[in-house]
Amino acid sequence: MTTDLGEFLRSRRAAISPEDAGLVSYGARRVPGLRREELAMLAGVSPTYYTRLEQADHHNASDAVIDSLARALRLSAEEHDHANYVLAWNDLGHRLFGHGLDFDAPYAGRPLRPNLVRRFFLEPGGPELFVDPEATALQMVGFLRYSSGLHPDDHILSCLVGELVQRSDLFAELWAEHPVMDCGYGIKRLRHPVAGRLDLAYEAMVLPETSQRIVLYRAEPGSPSADALERLARG
Incomplete structure (x- = not known):
């Protein structure tokens, strides 16, 4: 089962090549973009933890992890602030x-x-x-x-x-x-x-x-x- 954040992460991961992320690509790739383990390395989290984020456990992600993923995926400020509509109120x-x-x-x-x-x-x-x-x-x-x-x-x-x-x-x-x-x-x-x-x-x-x-x-x-x-x- 995937989540809304999981779908978002997968789409953005597929849109970035290893070269764009500063990595050297080795071997044939079955799908475009970064592999899960490559993005996990760039974000400073374990591949197992990142896999859980793409599947179901996104509510356990801290702001620090989200920020790291945003930098690794080169998200815009609008993409980074993922689907929040109340940012402040008096x-x-x-x-x-x-x-x-x-x-x-x-x-x-x-x-x-x-x-x-x-x-x-x-x-x-x-x-x-x-x-x-x-x-x-x-x-x-x-x-x-x-x-x-x-x-x-x-x-x-x-x-x-x-x-x-x-x-x-x-x-x-x-x-x-x-x-x-x-x-x-x-x-x-x-x-x-x-x-x-x-x-x-x-x-x-x-x-x-x-x-x-x-x-x-x-x-x-x-x-x-x-x-x-x-x-x-x-x-």
Whole structure:
């Protein structure tokens, strides 16, 4: 059985020749690219350990190992940050979307960082935060389709989509319908476990020269949502 990270590592390993990695190639090769033992040597890990990473045990990989593999595979900064979508949040953002998670979750090791799309489709109770989970599911899938069109060679995004297609029947069904949505702005209608009903306007800003986005949320001044957001901020 292979994993999303395993598929990603195999694809990148196959794309680098021994000469590109500074190695001397000996003998005939059945497949292109680096052998597992060659990449393991370049990354400073044992061949047995690296083989487990490609097969099933990726959650045991430390940041130091991932960094070593990234250098050995010559990954770009975008490829290196493998499929993490929540990199930071402020205190209110954590209270809004990180219910049940530690505030420091985005700053933990890569396998532990929260991913809102993965949480919605794969974790129990994920859709319950939203007033209209059906519409939210369609928007999330539509945004991933939109992102795939902008970045057709993005292995990170492909790995995330592949995982969701395999593990979520709902995601697979919606993905097959080919919805495309930018979702750069709009209204999030939430049913928060602490604050109750929240209708929040949002706008996403793309950081220059990256694919990272900062999403800003606000409630209409004087509205019930503004009052609920203030209560949530007070804790």
